[in-house]
Amino acid sequence: MPEIFPSDSVGLVEPRTLHFPDPLKLACGRELPAYDLVVETYGTLNQDASNAVLICHALSGHHHAAGYHSEEDQKPGWWDNCIGPGKPIDTNKFFVVCLNNLGGCHGSTGPSSINPETGRPYGPDFPVITVRDWTNVQARLADRLGIDQWAAVAGGSLGGMQALDWAITYPDRLRHALVIAATPKLTAQNIAFNEVARRAITSDPDFHGGRYQEHGTAPQRGLMLARMVGHITYLSDVSMGEKFGRELRDHAYKYGFDVEFQVESYLRYQGEKFSENFDANTYLLMTRALDYFNPAREYGNDLSQAMAQAKCRFLVMSFSSDWRFAPEHSQKLVNAMVDARRDVSYSEIDSPWGHDAFLLPNERYIRLFRAYMNRIAGEFTDAR
Amino acid sequence: MRADLKFIEPWIAPGSRVLDLGCGDGTLLEYLQREKQVTGYGLEINPEYIEECVRRGVNVIEQDLDEDRLSSFRDQTFDTVVMTQALQAVRRPDRALEEMLRLGREGIVTFPNFGYWRLRLFQLWRGRMPMSSTLPHTWYNTPNIHLCTVRDFEALCYEHRIRIRDRTVVDNAHRSRWYSRLWPNMLGQIAIYRVTR
Numbered sequence: 001m002p003e004i005f006p007s008d009s010v011g012l013v014e015p016r017t018l019h020f021p022d023p024l025k026l027a028c029g030r031e032l033p034a035y036d037l038v039v040e041t042y043g044t045l046n047q048d049a050s051n052a053v054l055i056c057h058a059l060s061g062h063h064h065a066a067g068y069h070s071e072e073d074q075k076p077g078w079w080d081n082c083i084g085p086g087k088p089i090d091t092n093k094f095f096v097v098c099l100n101n102l103g104g105c106h107g108s109t110g111p112s113s114i115n116p117e118t119g120r121p122y123g124p125d126f127p128v129i130t131v132r133d134w135t136n137v138q139a140r141l142a143d144r145l146g147i148d149q150w151a152a153v154a155g156g157s158l159g160g161m162q163a164l165d166w167a168i169t170y171p172d173r174l175r176h177a178l179v180i181a182a183t184p185k186l187t188a189q190n191i192a193f194n195e196v197a198r199r200a201i202t203s204d205p206d207f208h209g210g211r212y213q214e215h216g217t218a219p220q221r222g223l224m225l226a227r228m229v230g231h232i233t234y235l236s237d238v239s240m241g242e243k244f245g246r247e248l249r250d251h252a253y254k255y256g257f258d259v260e261f262q263v264e265s266y267l268r269y270q271g272e273k274f275s276e277n278f279d280a281n282t283y284l285l286m287t288r289a290l291d292y293f294n295p296a297r298e299y300g301n302d303l304s305q306a307m308a309q310a311k312c313r314f315l316v317m318s319f320s321s322d323w324r325f326a327p328e329h330s331q332k333l334v335n336a337m338v339d340a341r342r343d344v345s346y347s348e349i350d351s352p353w354g355h356d357a358f359l360l361p362n363e364r365y366i367r368l369f370r371a372y373m374n375r376i377a378g379e380f381t382d383a384r
Numbered sequence: 385m386r387a388d389l390k391f392i393e394p395w396i397a398p399g400s401r402v403l404d405l406g407c408g409d410g411t412l413l414e415y416l417q418r419e420k421q422v423t424g425y426g427l428e429i430n431p432e433y434i435e436e437c438v439r440r441g442v443n444v445i446e447q448d449l450d451e452d453r454l455s456s457f458r459d460q461t462f463d464t465v466v467m468t469q470a471l472q473a474v475r476r477p478d479r480a481l482e483e484m485l486r487l488g489r490e491g492i493v494t495f496p497n498f499g500y501w502r503l504r505l506f507q508l509w510r511g512r513m514p515m516s517s518t519l520p521h522t523w524y525n526t527p528n529i530h531l532c533t534v535r536d537f538e539a540l541c542y543e544h545r546i547r548i549r550d551r552t553v554v555d556n557a558h559r560s561r562w563y564s565r566l567w568p569n570m571l572g573q574i575a576i577y578r579v580t581r
Contacts, residue, residue: 339457
């Protein structure tokens with residue numbers, strides 16, 4: 001391996017595609033006849049397969065969580081701050097698995113894949129996917145990889161919700177769940193933001209009822225708007241103030257409606273970049289999965305009852321300036337876990353970076369994360 | 385072993401559920417988990433302590449004892465609620481005590497006895513706020529904002545209809561002396577109480 005990557009990086013990694021030929025029953029009542037999953041793994045699975053960690057991605061994430069795809073890569077995977085040799089999820093100790101979820105647009109079967117029944121892209125015909133569907137798919141992936149029980153399932157935001165759902169749905173198949181910057185259910189305000197994002201996409205003239213691929217186009221303006229709105233909710237007032245303040249792009253008012261302030265320029269850039277690389281139907285699908293998530297619903301809306309299903313231990317972390325899934329959401333979750341007599345540790349990490357904080361380096365966050373993961377590693381190294 | 389553990393341990397039934405308010409680095413809970421198979425949680429706000437608890441495998445929940453959030457736990461969730469050397473540092477010790485006995489069947493409280501003769505003498509002679517090895521802070525930076533004596537505490541329990549099941553007073557090294565048992569408010573440095581409704 002070339003020496004150009006940092007020593008605490010997993011280095012060059014390669015995704016692979018796994019085909020699953022068996023039909024999958026979905027929460028919406030429909031069935032997918034077969035599907036592909038794109039997966040990356042880091043580290044080595046030990047002999048009794050006790051060191052496997054599943055990483056679940058958030059709204060716009062994918063299988064590329066750590067390392068680089070080529071030597072020319074400018075940026076490593078999305079959770080490279082936390083995955084690698086000597087990092088909290090230490091690839092010298094753990095076998096790390098990350099996949100692009102079903103419905104995604106980074107290679108796993110999703111709305112932009114070809115529907116075998118019609119020979120055309122699924123588009124709007126792709127079934128609506130829930131977090132539970134993902135959990136079920138990930139369980140099949142675990143079967144395929146020969147992993148009976150994960151040492152841990154970890155994720156931030158929507159990824160944290162998958163970790164939570166794992167604990168409730170497959171209590172015997174994981175020993176720890178790390179639920180970071182997540183929530184046991186979205187509030188009306190959260191859903192409202194998602195709805196604005198979806199309307200931005202569906203009202204774009206290029207949307208064509210979701211069949212934009214067949215029209216050789218894409219609702220990029222809508223997707224860009226959706227991302228701009230979303231992006232605002234990932235940051236905080238303080239962090240935006242610190243980063244941009246009221247800074248002007250050209251030092252003087254131009255008395256017009258084009259980009260005047262730096263923050264506008266930044267949002268447009270982020271939105272544009274995103275709209276070129278992400279599928280609009282996937283965005284619709286992912287935001288719906290967020291909206292629907294509410295594991296308490298199956299237990300008479302009693303979150304404690306839902307948590308009573310779990311057997312694993314939990315680490316829950318929130319970030320002080322996160323207003324998308326504010327610390328109160330995590331506290332409610334923790335209270336339900338205490339009520340259900342689950343083993344849980346909880347910390348609210350001080351950070352100015354809003355919801356995005358779970359992706360960013362922060363000494364306290366990294367230290368606590370590492371302490372918990374080391375504890376997990378101690379369990380299987382002791383047993384050997 | 386932490387010196388106060390030997391007084392607290394006999395009061396905790398094997399396999400019981402324990403909440404430790406201001407659990408520090410988790411020593412007490414780790415010990416009770418190992419020796420008494422208890423389950424439970426520590427509450428703590430200090431990041432280094434939280435990390436240490438996690439390292440030891442002690443359940444720790446970040447929470448400020450001064451906030452009302454304790455109230456979000458359900459009534460009688462625990463068998464025993466412990467608060468060692470923290471009562472004098474909370475904003476409302478009376479409410480903290482009430483909260484302990486709402487959350488648990490029994491409470492165990494330890495605090496520095498401000499009635500200890502040396503502290504009385506310190507103030508009498510020097511005319512300044514007492515300091516000692518148990519209370520090393522100066523008046524302006526001390527976390528101990530509600531110091532009390534053995535008699536103060538017992539008066540509070542009486543007013544709140546809280547029953548004192550056991551009481552021990554010890555010296556700084558957590559030794560129980562015959563003379564301090566005789567005159568606890570004057571001769572005890574640290575008071576250890578077991579209370580219930």
